[in-house]
C-alpha cells in the first residue's frame with residue numbers, strides 16, 4: 343500500500359480520514375481515551391520456518407532491508423523467532439525477538455497500516471511477555487529512535503520505562519541525519535525496558 347501523498351510505502355493509517363501515509367507525511371493528533379480500538383481483534387500466532395518469506399517481505403516493506411541493528415548488534419529478521427498477527431491466513435504484522443541473557447529483546451514490531459488501531463501492538467507485546475515468562479526471563483527490552491513517537495507511545499503505554507539514551511547514535515550509524523517520523527531528524531537511540539514480573 344502506497345502513501346496517499348507520495349510513492350513511498352504507507353507506514354501509518356489516518357483513522358479519521360482513511361488515508362495511508364509514509365513516515366514523512368505522518369503527523370500526530372491527540373484523541374480522547376474513549377475512542378478505543380476499532381474492528382475485531384486480530385489473531386496472534388508463533389512464526390514457523392515456513393513463514394520466512396512473509397517475514398522478509400514485511401521487513402522489506404517497512405525497512406527496505408531484512409536486517410535491523412539495535413543494542414549494538416545486527417539481526418537477520420527472517421531467522422529470528424517471531425509472533426505474527428493477522429486475519430484469517432493473511433499476515434499483517436510481526437514482532438521479532440532475540441533472547442539475550444536475562445532479556446527478551448524486541449528487535450522489531452510492525453503492523454501494516456490497514457489493520458492499525460485494532461489493538462495489534464498490545465496483543466503482540468502480550469505474546470512477547472508471555473514468552474519471556476515461559477522462558478523465566480526477567481526483562482523485556484526494546485530500542486527505538488527519538489523521532490519514533492508512535493513507538494515511544496506504544497511501549498510506555500504498555501509499561502516500559504526509558505533505561506538509556508544514546509545521543510547521536512543514529513547519526514553515526516547513518517553517516518548523517520535522516521528524516522524520520524513526521525520529518526523529525528533521526529538522531530538518538532532510546533532504549534526501554536519492562537520487568538517481566540511487572541505484568542499489567
Ligand SMILES: [Zn+2]
Pocket residue numbers: 345346347348349350363364365366367
Ligand atoms: Zn508520503
